[in-house]
Amino acid sequence: MAQGLSVPLACLLALVVWTVTLVLALTMVRLRHLKEGGSVRDFGVPDDRRLVWRLFRAHANALENLPLFAAVVLVATVAGRSGAVLDALAGIYLCARIAQSIVHVRPGAGLRFNIRFGFFVVQLACLIGFVVAIVWSPT
Numbered sequence: 001m002a003q004g005l006s007v008p009l010a011c012l013l014a015l016v017v018w019t020v021t022l023v024l025a026l027t028m029v030r031l032r033h034l035k036e037g038g039s040v041r042d043f044g045v046p047d048d049r050r051l052v053w054r055l056f057r058a059h060a061n062a063l064e065n066l067p068l069f070a071a072v073v074l075v076a077t078v079a080g081r082s083g084a085v086l087d088a089l090a091g092i093y094l095c096a097r098i099a100q101s102i103v104h105v106r107p108g109a110g111l112r113f114n115i116r117f118g119f120f121v122v123q124l125a126c127l128i129g130f131v132v133a134i135v136w137s138p139t
Helices: 007-035 040-044 051-078 082-105 112-136
Strands: none
Touching: 007 040, 007 051, 007 082, 040 051, 051 082, 051 112, 082 112
16 A cells, blocks of 8 residues: 555545446447447446446446545545554445446346445445544544
8 A cells, every 4th residue: 555545535536446446347338239249329228138238337436436435535635534443444344335336337137226225325324434533533
């Protein structure tokens, strides 16, 4: 880890890398779809059976959640808050975010929504934990 880079900031950077990875994967799948004779219009058609749609939704979901995590990490950093609790919350959040994306991209419905929702709840709990730790921790 780079000198001076806290665990939460490293997790934030890793989350940005993960989001970019989803963009690259989506781009490759879209290009393959077009090469195989598909249409650009197909990209906006909701169909959980198609990888391009699942990747699109996973990427959009990652983009929606990135500002929330960035906000709590940056506020903690600016406020000078650090410690094992914030480190653990950041690591758990990152793992849950990546796991949710992976489940989102995998084919098959069924319990998939419940699993994704479970990972979302973990992320929400981590965000709340960050806020609590920032507000109530000593300076």
